[in-house]
Amino acid sequence: MSIFSKNSTSQNNPEQDMQEQTDNFSQSNAPEELESEPVDQNFRSEMPTRSPINTKPSILSEGFTFEGTIVSDGVLNISGIVRGKVTAKSVLIDSTGQVDGELNTENLVIKGNLKGDVNCDDLNVGPLANVSGNINYKYIHIQRGGKISGKFNKN
Incomplete structure (x- = not known):
């Protein structure tokens, strides 16, 4: 659905159309959830220091x-x-x-x-x-x- 589409689900409420489009976009472009290991508590001390x-x-x-x-x-x-x-x-x-x-x-x-x-x-x-x-x-x-x-x- 586009903003300029004539086929709107609610022709009388453009704000609702915009919200539906935003929701659809957010759902289709949501990042996948990935499993990650916990960050080591000593991570900062292992980072290289500036030469x-x-x-x-x-x-x-x-x-x-x-x-x-x-x-x-x-x-x-x-x-x-x-x-x-x-x-x-x-x-x-x-x-x-x-x-x-x-x-x-x-x-x-x-x-x-x-x-x-x-x-x-x-x-x-x-x-x-x-x-x-x-x-x-x-x-x-x-x-x-x-x-x-x-x-x-x-x-």
């Missing part, structure tokens, strides 16, 4: 000086000056960045200046970087022009 790599980086801008301890689960971009202890999943010391202190990270890219004790898995020293201190690493890449001094230990 730190996909989070926005923490940024210490040029002209900013920080003294103290920094702890980050994700990426830390340093364009300013940090004096103290830094622990992060991944650290980028930009060309204007400077770190004096202790640094612990999985991935370290140095384009600026670093002086201190470092523990990292992957170390990438850029062509304009200056690195000095006690550096512990698993993998290292030093680009032509990068300056390094101190004690370098492969883990």
Whole structure:
């Protein structure tokens, strides 16, 4: 039956016709009921968490000086000056960045200046970087022009 049909069950009551059409449509398009198992109470804890790599980086801008301890689960971009202890999943010391202190990270890219004790898995020293201190690493890449001094230990 259509809205514009001349064969109506109640010609004098268009509201009743519309209700009948709606009821017929709802019944014919109703979803089938499916059996499902109950949701495990620990479901939420088993869901994957957001990867730190996909989070926005923490940024210490040029002209900013920080003294103290920094702890980050994700990426830390340093364009300013940090004096103290830094622990992060991944650290980028930009060309204007400077770190004096202790640094612990999985991935370290140095384009600026670093002086201190470092523990990292992957170390990438850029062509304009200056690195000095006690550096512990698993993998290292030093680009032509990068300056390094101190004690370098492969883990």
